[in-house]
């Protein structure tokens with residue numbers, strides 16, 4: 001008997017990488033796995049590779065709180081509980097303290113060489129920390 005027999009699990013970012021490997025392992029251990037991701041085709045493929053009735057794919061953008069509520073309601077009606085949540089999908093935001101210390105070098109910016117703010121979305125990749133003083 002698997003370690004997760006009868007358990008209801010959720011893996012965010014389950015369509016690839018660490019998440020997909022976790023989905024497979026959870027299923028091997030007997031769990032039902034909700035594979036939550038934004039890559040629908042890959043997510044469906046992962047679920048198709050699991051045993052019959054061992055999982056379901058859910059389109060979920062983890063940054064969307066309304067989508068989480070909808071997902072929670074779905075799980076409640078389908079399974080009534082969640083035993084394990086592997087919140088693997090990460091979203092990266094630059095903390096304000098860091099953006100204040102970076103300078104925008106993009107010529108596409110409305111005001112190049114001024115301090116970056118979170119509104120400086122067009123030139124994120126061109127932002128870099130200012131030269132270190134000696």
Ligand SMILES: NC(=O)c1ccc[n+]([C@@H]2O[C@H](COP(=O)([O-])OP(=O)(O)OC[C@H]3O[C@@H](n4cnc5c(N)ncnc54)[C@H](O)[C@@H]3O)[C@@H](O)[C@H]2O)c1
Pocket residue numbers: 012013014015016017018019036037038039060061062063088089090091
């Ligand atoms: N691989 C590493 O060495 C490493 C190291 C440190 C931390 N991490 C973290 O571990 C997690 C998984 O890493 P990985 O290498 O397997 O990444 P990956 O890119 O292979 O997989 C991430 C998965 O998350 C999904 N995803 C991205 N944004 C999403 C969103 N907003 N909502 C739902 N799903 C979303 C992607 O579609 C993808 O399927 C990430 O959070 C990553 O930052 C990875």
